[in-house]
Amino acid sequence: MRDLSYDAVISRKNEIMKKAVGIDYEKFMISDLVFDYEKMMDEVGYSLDKVREIQAETGVGNTTLVELKQINRLIKKIAPKGKGARIFIKDEATNPSGSYKDRRASVSVYHAQKHGYKGVIAATSGNYGAAVASQAAKRGLKCIIAQECYDSKWIGQPEILEKARSCEAYGAEVVQLTVGPELFYYTLVLLEETGFFNASLYTPYAIAGVETLGYEIAEQTKEKVGKYPDIVVITHAGGGILTGTARGLKKAGATNTEIVAASVNLKGLHMARDNDFNKKYFTTGHTGFGIPFATFPDRSDVPKNAARALRYMDRYLLVSQGEVFYITEMLAQLEGMQRGPAGNTSLAAAFALALEMDNDKVIVVNETEYTGAGKLPSAQLTFARKMGMEIKRGDPIKEDIPGKSIVIPEHPSQIGYIELDMENVRKSYVKEVMKRYNKKEFNMEEVSFMAEDTNTTEEKIKQYIKELGGELIETKKG
């Protein structure tokens, strides 16, 4: 019988993953830290044309780019003279399972089917589960979704309970766990038991699937306004939607579009803490994932994560839970689009940006997501009240305290953002590398890789290394 203890299963990780993902990551590794990212994306990923073909087979993508005309009128009303950029939104909720995640699942499930796997498994508490389940249904594969869902009192997060319902509606088995990072451990157990394909969120297949989103945004924006977007605002958690969208934009030629990440600020709440689990009312798109995944992407379930947000992120903005609930109401009430709320994190940030940008600028928000029971602001806030949260109208920037109070703006002009210093974020990346690889000395090849991986100069990386107490070994490349 297999040893199912935590340590035994984790020690079998590499062999289980190799079978379940079918990628030999060793091929792209130069050292533990350094690997050839573009080679991995080229050799393992599918071409953009092929991805479009795969997605067309299951009705994924080609969603509408909608101008938020009423919201844009509102912005012009309250913005200073000459300011007030136009916002367009990519209505990804119209994908088969209701979010952009269908794109992310489509290539993995296609690949699994092509290579004779009988089923697919994904560890996810979010929309991705429904997407994998839906794609698996379309391709006749079995599907297991493993969720982190309950606290120790068996109180389930309503948004996650809704995802479970959705997955079951597509015929998937849903395994629901209590709080803890061992979701990954149990996913390995399931992969080993079933021999199914690991439809990880972080393989090159997953990211290749999202590139079509960026490509469509570039094409559609150009068609509608005669130029590529000035800014694309992207809700940021694990980094996949940002990476895929940015790569797609570049492939379409939109190389000057600024990539802005937005997360809900949940500072102070610990993701793996049982007591904190039901104090957050966004199960994704928040700093609990956004910052760790940006600064150390290789914490994912694959040896090298294809979602590497810092390669493409130009700015990183934080908004509060209350602002996102408010903008979700605005989208429903003024635009007739009931969506989100989690996917509207980027819309809240876009609204704040639009108020300060010139009125000839164009902002694209790259997603919407389906909503309903469990997900709606009314469902989330009813639950929040039950969990003892204070909910009030007020100034969201000044009064919001994650885990204590949710502050709904009193006026749209109160929607703002907190901007993270990208230099600090990049420095944190270097700090994480030092910690994770237990490394103090860096050669030039490593410096060069880290510069590329964080979209900065080698000089900056050298400076961070020195500031963090590390050393440089001055050897030549190769």
Next chain:
Amino acid sequence: MLAKKGDWVQIQKTLLKPEERTAPLPEDTKKLPLQMRVKGFLLNESADIGDEVEIETLIGRRVKGTLVAVNPKYEHDFGEPVPELITIGIELRKILEGDKNA
């Protein structure tokens, strides 16, 4: 007997006891077992809540555990009307109609 063979049920299973949770964990989580719930069709002839049973899941996988619910309800809903949200639409329309002080 509450449940009979073929009924749609939910079971619960402890995957790791607290002392078996060797991953780095916060203190509160470390004291608790890692538990799982999963649904399927009951394979036993009959069972009561609390009995050790076996189920077959939607994809045909067999899993053993403690019976916790029969025909489990989806308990999440649309929530209650939230006073802090209800007036937002009216407020925004007022601003659009030109009332700057709205």
